Amino acid sequence: MPIPSKEQMTGSNVSESQFKSGMDNIVDYLKDAEQESLILDEESQLKLFKPTVGRHAKTLDSGKVWRWDGARWNDAGLSDLDLAKDIINNPVLVFTTSISVDSDGVVTIPSFYAMKVGAMKLYDSEFIFAPEGYGYAYTLYYNFDTHEITFSQASVRPKSGSETLIGVAYHGRFASEYAVKYKNETNVIPKLSNEVLNARLVPELPLDFLYAFNSPDSPDSAPVVAINDTTLQSLGIRHAQKLDPLGKRGGFAQVSLFDRKIRNSMHYILAILVCDPTGVFDFGTGGGARAYFGKASANNSDYANFKTLDAREFDFNQLSSTVRLYFSEQRNVVLDQAKYPDSYINNSLIGARVGADAPNVMYISGYWISYTADIKGYKSQISLSDTYYPSFERVSDATILSYLYLRSVKNTADVSKINSELRGLEEKKQDKFTSTLQSLYADLHNPLMSVNIKLVGDSITWGTGASNVSASSPRTGRLTDPRNTTDPKSPTWANLLRQYLVTTFTDGQLIEDAPGSAYGESENIIILSKDANLFKFANPNKTVKFTTEYIRTLIKGAAVDSKEYLDIVPPTYPSNYPSEFSFEMNGSGFKIVLAKFATGTPETYFANVYIDGVLHKKIELTADTTAFNYEEVITLPNNGKHLITIKNESSIMSAMRIQNIVVKKSVKVSNDGIIGSTTKSWLERVKLSESIKHNDDYVFVQLGTNNRGYGSANDYSLNSFSTELRKIVDDIDTLSNGNAKVILMCANAVTLNDYPTSENNQHSSMKTINSAIKQIADEKKLSFISNYEATQQLKLDKVDFLKDGLHPNDYGYRVMFENIKRNIVDQK
The missing domain is CATH 2.60.120 (Jelly Rolls)
Incomplete structure (x- = not known):
């Protein structure tokens, strides 16, 4: 029966009988609701409800299911954990019924722990199983004939012809025997x-x-x-x-x-x-x-x-x-x-x-x-x-079996081949945990690292569809075309990203150095007591380990007025002090703030600065007046990443007294989006060599929207797009001398001619473009950001996020920016 409205209960024309009838309806409704099963946040809320006998409730804080007996609530033994205990009667059953297979055929075994407590536990939606009895070591085997995981408490067990060892649980930790083997067979240690x-x-x-x-x-x-x-x-x-x-x-x-x-x-x-x-x-x-x-x-x-x-x-x-x-x-x-x-x-x-x-x-x-x-x-x-x-949580190399699970492996006797393929899949899984986005996040937070970002794309990178854009004509489809403004008042995803990076990681002032390109910078004073971890200290004549904590014990003075200092001594100096220090940096140069002393001569009292192992500058440590706050400016030969090493190579027993290092950090975003461009035009007309420079650190590539069609099927085939995008990635690596790290992106969902028909001459959809880009990113071990997936729900919900069915409006560009920012920030 319907619940009466407020007007039906308290309206000015409601009679007494109508009011009583409405109250009866409300009571009947509440009585019916009282008989339904309850879902409550906390067990403490149970006391507020006293339904009829036999009704159930579930409390989310404990996961338990409760049954009302007329006087009290009792644990019904029907929680997820209770049901899981009932299911698992055999250790083998845990693994054979819980295996999942993804679209690539990779089989995953949920984590488990073999502990001395004889009970099964459920944690983080994964089975955590403890076999009966006491023990520390348990072994798992994969059977090629039955495709089953077999489990044994025996620490040594001969393998049959159809079984191979998957891994071992040591005191609750699942460890891969394959991981141990391939780490020992190479000179490279995986993560x-x-x-x-x-x-x-x-x-x-x-x-x-x-x-x-x-x-x-x-x-x-x-x-x-x-x-x-x-x-x-x-x-x-x-x-x-x-x-x-x-x-x-x-x-x-x-x-x-x-x-x-x-x-x-x-x-x-x-x-x-x-x-x-x-x-x-x-x-x-x-x-x-x-x-x-x-x-x-x-x-x-x-x-x-x-x-x-x-x-x-x-x-x-x-x-x-x-x-x-x-x-x-x-x-x-x-x-x-x-x-x-x-x-x-x-x-x-x-x-x-x-x-x-x-x-x-x-x-x-x-x-x-x-x-x-x-x-x-x-x-x-x-x-x-x-x-x-x-x-x-453990990134387990042993939780995959490979697509061999889906194959008929009964006739495969070559175990070494199987092991080799398993190792390849393990390495592929490890690579997912390292990315260009992680590297970008680290460089943005490192005060020694300037960051140059290049954007390669089409009109959606240029900014078409946003408000307050610059004039885009005349156009030739090349980099000489007009660039959009860098002012964030034109809220394209590129301008919003630049504004966010500059205001977050520099002093916030936007400086335009070329059309479509702007940067911010800040002067970072590296205080040794706070930032000693950014440097490596050494002394070839000492056995002491120069850890950051040990270095901090050597720092003297006070940070007030930059009078804090660390002595870098000649290698033959008798005390356990470092004779050199080194650091990586990216930028145009830095400044050393130090004390100098009225002792020695320029030939006997000096330090040398080495850039990438090559002597770059000699610093004279002697002065007419002993004082703090002398400055030595070091200019790097060209922008880019360098290894800096500074050594006290004096012939007299006097220290180089370092106060701090001053670095000018910059973050630059250059927008090379070209309206109407495709992967083909970027290779044949634009000339990628005019965009990519040796000092580009990160290149965001977002192409593909215009590759969907409007031309011959051969020029706009998905295969051609994939081949051309692979070449663009390879060419960026070559043109930047291996310095630039590529991040592939897919543009937004569209409503204009999204799916191929006989009328629109389209050859593929944004969905297929998105999948193709992701495939190449996985293949080349690159980070991938999908703006298509970030905006597809807006399309389904009919949200107004497009200017013309193809290009985003201000709101659509904001969504894309937030998605890109989230992908960067989440790397922490």
């Missing part, structure tokens, strides 16, 4: 994943998911609490362990290796996030970041720590006033077989403690441990950039 389970401290999981030996009595089992810090939350972290000087003072995460039986050298990256609400970061006596490496004998006994890292061996990056990332890069962790015969590396731990005299409570989370076996011929130090940081 390493975080191996810590529950690194972000989801509170529903017990602490022994984090560290096997946590117990309520342990001083290193600090409680997990909610934490409201914007920097941590931007990394997806909402819980941390609370380190209390008056209570539990430590917290640790563990990664176990066990059956790997590793005896050779290992490479480790260890990191942890520390939040100090006061911003002081005083850990107290004996406090700070810590790491331990453990060993066991061949028969899994005699457990002990054989290597410890204390706070002095951790560097840190200041992420905000209240959050620091502490990290340590360990290239050569090896077990001394003479001291520990027939033993192997079996685990590693990362964590932190505060001393009893620490001034305040601190919080830790974001545990990170990456590792790989030592690789013959690999000499470089591994850094955090060689990992997937900050993707805290």
Whole structure:
């Protein structure tokens, strides 16, 4: 029955009988609604409802389903978790029924953890299964005949002719045997994943998911609490362990290796996030970041720590006033077989403690441990950039089987071929986590890096359809055509992007240096105590490791009036100071602010500046008057990225006293959009060489709208478009000397002649153009931004976002800009 309107209940002409009839209708409606199943936000709301016997409710905070017995609500045992437990009666069933296959035929096995707790858990919509019994190591096999995943608790199991090992679960972590193999077979280390389970401290999981030996009595089992810090939350972290000087003072995460039986050298990256609400970061006596490496004998006994890292061996990056990332890069962790015969590396731990005299409570989370076996011929130090940081969940190389799952592999006996194809798919999956957009995000935030962006496109890049555009005629279809204004009052996606980048990463003033091109710049003063992490320090005659934290201990003076300084000494200087420092930068030059002394001569007291390994300038460190704030200007030979190395090569024992480095950072966006252009015209008429320069760092390419038709089927075929776009990408790489990174984009959805018909002479749609561009981006491992997908829903909803059915209006361009900005910002 309908609910009466307000007028029917309280109108001026409503009689008493009409009012009573309306009330009866409302009561009947509420009674009916009361009998329906309820969905409530919190369990506490249940007490507000007392329906008839047998009715159900679901509470979203716990996921439980409740049943009313006439007096109280009872857990009905029908939650998603309860139903999943009922489904999984056999460990094999978990994997055979939960496998998903995507359009490329890649088979994904959901993550699982094999822990000593004998119960199945559901976490992040993934099955987390723990077999009955106690154990640390479990093995998974793929059967070519049955296409099934088989599961065994045996640590050693012979493979039959139709089975191959997929991976092993070590203390709750799924690890790929393939990943280990191909890392050992090459001299290139792929990006390493975080191996810590529950690194972000989801509170529903017990602490022994984090560290096997946590117990309520342990001083290193600090409680997990909610934490409201914007920097941590931007990394997806909402819980941390609370380190209390008056209570539990430590917290640790563990990664176990066990059956790997590793005896050779290992490479480790260890990191942890520390939040100090006061911003002081005083850990107290004996406090700070810590790491331990453990060993066991061949028969899994005699457990002990054989290597410890204390706070002095951790560097840190200041992420905000209240959050620091502490990290340590360990290239050569090896077990001394003479001291520990027939033993192997079996685990590693990362964590932190505060001393009893620490001034305040601190919080830790974001545990990170990456590792790989030592690789013959690999000499470089591994850094955090060689990992997937900050993707805290494991990027598992073992969760794919390949399109072989869809093939008939019963007749395929060549296991080595299968393994080779699996490795190729694993590498393809890893590449998805590195991108040109990630590199752009990093360069924009680096004060040493200027950024030059070139836009290659058609009229939608030029800005046709927006308000306040410049005159576009006369046109010849070349770069000499009139350019649109750079003023953001003409709100094209290009102008809005330029305005956003200039106001966010420079001083905000827009300077036009050529038609369609404008930039902003700012002078960045690099303070060593704050920005020491931007530099690499060394002394060939010293064995000390010049970590950022150690360098900060060498900085003297105060930052006030730029009187803070660091001494760079000659290599033979007796103290443990650096004799040189280096950094990468992109720009026209920089300025060194330093002190000079009335000692020595220009021939005995000097420093040399090397650009890309070549001597560029000699800096005389002697002066008539000893004083601070001398300036040395270094001009780079040409714009672009360079490696700068500065060495004190004096023959007398006197330091080069550095105060700071001053860099002028610029961000420029040049719009080379040409109205009416196609991929073909960019190759044959425009001459790409007139657009792309050696100092272009990033090139956004958005072409394809005009490739859909209006000409011969041969010229406008999808195959021709793909071939031409591939060549444009290759030519950009050649013309920029390999410097420019390409970002492919697809333009907006359209309503004018979008689909081929006999009347419109179209040969493809924007949907097919979008798919073709994405395919090329995947093929060439480039970032891809789809403005088509960002605007397609506007088209379906009949929102007014187009000027003429083809070109966006101001609102459409705003949507495109926001989509592009989001793709850049999301790389953090």
